[in-house]
Amino acid sequence: MDLDVRAHTLDRSDPLAGVRSRFLIEDDLTYLDGNSLGRPTKASVDAVRALAEKAWPQSLVMGWDNWIDSGQQAGETLAPLIGAQSHEVSLSDQTSINLYKLASAAMASGDRSAIVTDAGNFPSDLYILEGVAAAHGGEIRVAPEDATPDELDSRMDGSVALVALTHVAYRSGAMHDGAAMTAVAQKHGARMLWDLAHSAGAVPVALGEWGADLAVGCTYKYLNGGPGSPGFVFVREDLQPILEQPIAGWFGHRDQFGFNQEFDPDPTIRRFLTGTPSILASASALAGIELAAEVGITAIHAKAISLTSLFIDAIDAVGAGTHDVITPRDPDRRGSHVTVRHIEAERISIALRDRGVIVDHRAPDLVRFGFAPSYNTHHQAVHAAEAFHEVVISKDYERFGAGSRRVT
Ligand SMILES: *Cc1c(COP(=O)(O)O)cnc(C)c1O
Secondary structure, eight states: OOHHHHHHHHHHTOTTGGGGGGBOOOSOOEEOOTTTSOOOBHHHHHHHHHIIIIIIIIIGGGGHHHHTTHHHHHHHHHGGGGTOOGGGEEEESOHHHHHHHHHHHHHHTSSOOEEEEETTSOHHHHHHHHHHHHHTTOOEEEEOTTOOHHHHHTTOOTTEEEEEEESBOTTTOBBOOHHHHHHHHHHTTOEEEEEOTTTTTTSOOOHHHHTOOEEEEESSSTTOOOTTOOEEEEEOGGGTTTOOOSOOOGGGBTTGGGOOSSOOBOSSGGGGOOSOOOHHHHHHHHHHHHHHHHHOHHHHHHHHHHHHHHHHHHHHHHOTTTOEEOSOSSGGGBOSEEEEEOTTHHHHHHHHHHTTEEOEEETTTEEEEEOOTTTOOHHHHHHHHHHHHHHHHHTGGGGSOSSOOSOO
């Protein structure tokens, strides 16, 4: 079938078609960077406005009665999206900081000192894991990019305290087998920590079913919480009272307002909090999480597969030979972005943005097309593939210089 006809048919029967109107969209961009920063929901904008115009000026410090537990309340709404129980999740700090806290907590509880990860992990994660391992007298072992369970298994032994992986890889879009990787880590007596930055709000995650120990993630990508909105932590119920996180602050104290001189860690998920959260950012994040929870992760994932499959077919159809799709073609093995390799990735990404197709590139040769199931359309998937093809064939990217942008 003709790609445009197929896109039209899919858009007409899309059960999520109405969800796009819940976003504040004031442009006609083909926005395919929601895996980096999601679009704002109208509810987030309303929540921030209500705080700024009403709750903050009117409630003043008394507002904290309502705000103090907002991280855990948002965690309850987020929990079903990642297969966790409601008391196992809280908003907190940022993903990088949460990774530091939870990785350190996993190390502190034994005499093992190595951390295993893979080369497809996010560089910030690698830096943090390396620092945590070094602080415990160990080192990180890096399995190949998008490692298989067997490749992970061959790096494991009795000195490994922790396996830390990003569930959907930021470069390739490949998705790990959560159950299989968790089982490998735990078979060797290590804890398993998942980074869900590219998973939460895009693909189903079953932390409980997998038996995962720990997880972190962010709310500003597929959960549309806003630039710099808070990260989240997951700590399995039985570990909450026994793990010790390294930044003991008053938000983790059993009696926060007792103002005791000694730290007495709370036995619940609160133990993994540290200091005062941004209530403006949390309110925005909650609205994004609520919309994703309302739509449901099963429906979101079905649309993600539909969009990415159509895009891969369209890329194959328009441009055989000049570039490869490096994202797995098996929809069960990928997240919600598709990565195309081309030697001119950076200038192609700039040229596409110039045409209103907002993508990004990852050095040296990858262009990422991120599909946000709640607001992207099948028509946009085909349009992006066609625009990519035109830019490549016409060499239109030659009009642009590389290396000009601070943020790629
Ligand atoms: C986006 C992303 C982060 C971001 O961490 P911040 O602390 O929010 O800057 C971390 N890990 C992964 C895998 C990411 O994709």
